[in-house]
Amino acid sequence: MNLLLEGTITFEGDGAFYNPRMKLNRDIGVAMARSLGVSDYLDALSASGIRGLRMAKEGGIKKVVLNDISPRACELIARNAARNELEGLEVCNCDANVLMHSRHFEAVDLDPFGSPSPFLSAAASSARSYLFITATDTAPLCGAHLSSGIRKYMARPLNTDYHREMGARVLLGLAARELARVDKAMQPLLTHATQHYLRTYLRVCKGAALADRCLQEMGYLEHCFRCGSFHLLAEPRPEGRCRACNEATTLAGPLWLGKIQEQEVIGPALEQLQGNRPAEKLLDSCAREIDAPMYYDHHSICERLNLTPGKIEVLLDDLRSRGWRASRTHFCGVGIKTDAPLREVEAAMIGAGGGQNL
Ligand SMILES: C[S@@+](CC[C@H](N)C(=O)[O-])C[C@H]1O[C@@H](n2cnc3c(N)ncnc32)[C@H](O)[C@@H]1O
Ligand SMILES: [Zn+2]
Numbered sequence: 001m002n003l004l005l006e007g008t009i010t011f012e013g014d015g016a017f018y019n020p021r022m023k024l025n026r027d028i029g030v031a032m033a034r035s036l037g038v039s040d041y042l043d044a045l046s047a048s049g050i051r052g053l054r055m056a057k058e059g060g061i062k063k064v065v066l067n068d069i070s071p072r073a074c075e076l077i078a079r080n081a082a083r084n085e086l087e088g089l090e091v092c093n094c095d096a097n098v099l100m101h102s103r104h105f106e107a108v109d110l111d112p113f114g115s116p117s118p119f120l121s122a123a124a125s126s127a128r129s130y131l132f133i134t135a136t137d138t139a140p141l142c143g144a145h146l147s148s149g150i151r152k153y154m155a156r157p158l159n160t161d162y163h164r165e166m167g168a169r170v171l172l173g174l175a176a177r178e179l180a181r182v183d184k185a186m187q188p189l190l191t192h193a194t195q196h197y198l199r200t201y202l203r204v205c206k207g208a209a210l211a212d213r214c215l216q217e218m219g220y221l222e223h224c225f226r227c228g229s230f231h232l233l234a235e236p237r238p239e240g241r242c243r244a245c246n247e248a249t250t251l252a253g254p255l256w257l258g259k260i261q262e263q264e265v266i267g268p269a270l271e272q273l274q275g276n277r278p279a280e281k282l283l284d285s286c287a288r289e290i291d292a293p294m295y296y297d298h299h300s301i302c303e304r305l306n307l308t309p310g311k312i313e314v315l316l317d318d319l320r321s322r323g324w325r326a327s328r329t330h331f332c333g334v335g336i337k338t339d340a341p342l343r344e345v346e347a348a349m350i351g352a353g354g355g356q357n358l
Contacts, residue, residue, distance in 0.1 A: 018048045035269045288328065
């Protein structure tokens with residue numbers, strides 16, 4: 001038998017799905033659950049059980065339910081729990097939607113094959129305080145497979161320079177609407193795009209008025225494929241025109257346009273991840289992002305303006321000195337998050353000598 005090790009858990013992986021590349025996702029999940037003080041947790045789609053087992057042992061969660069529709073996976077989870085001397089765990093062999101429609105948990109974690117969309121409605125009704133979601137269907141979410149994105153998320157994504165954040169905001173938009181249907185509001189605590197997946201951690205609160213307020217954070221975006229400008233809208237408008245160049249724009253949405261990172265929550269999770277360099281780097285970058293939807297791609301702007309790229313930090317300082325907010329973003333190594341319109345960013349790039357004409 002082939003035994004694997006991840007975190008503090010030794011486990012059998014044969015007979016269920018196990019992706020070692022998701023270790024970083026699980027490392028961060030454990031740190032978030034631990035720093036939030038989660039005490040009652042459902043791993044709705046468990047496979048080998050590695051996520052829920054780590055949550056129990058390293059996350060210090062007292063009540064962990066591990067569920068999978070596959071009887072074979074459930075046998076494996078039970079053996080893996082025993083091997084790690086983790087008692088008091090509950091293993092369930094249910095359809096996750098049936099389980100989540102019949103029971104409530106403080107925290108619900110969705111880590112499906114592909115899209116979490118088929119599970120979001122039940123998870124919204126089951127989660128009392130937290131909902132953690134992984135999505136690996138980045139092509140539909142980010143606009144590369146348009147009709148599939150519209151079907152799964154009831155929103156129109158766009159494949160732009162900032163497609164990774166577009167995907168995150170399409171996913172968050174569906175979560176906000178599913179929660180609102182059951183009179184719940186959400187507050188995204190941490191959202192990241194890593195490798196082939198998106199991951200978000202939501203705080204959930206019950207209350208019709210809170211849900212109404214939460215829905216006010218939804219909106220639309222119109223993008224100009226001629227000059228690269230984008231504008232946020234509260235309501236969609238037909239046949240929009242670019243405010244910068246007057247070209248016809250393309251509409252995306254509905255999207256979550258509210259905050260996606262909470263520094264006060266990410267900070268304590270970071271402390272749990274001391275020594276885990278990739279996780280520290282990622283969370284540090286998320287915590288430093290300013291609250292401004294989407295970003296510009298430094299290299300794309302340089303290409304359009306025929307400039308050689310200068311240092312991004314110099315450009316960010318220049319934008320700040322002009323009164324705009326600006327930061328890097330974990331979504332893209334050459335991304336610039338700012339509340340400045342594209343024309344202002346271009347002016348800063350030309351004016352600051354951030355690039356030279358070729
Ligand atoms: C991507 S794997 C989960 C990986 C796991 N969370 C981890 O971190 O290693 C998805 C699992 O969902 C299970 N599954 C698929 N549809 C399900 C359903 N409707 N209800 C419960 N489990 C389901 C599959 O059997 C599979 O084991
Ligand atoms: Zn334009």
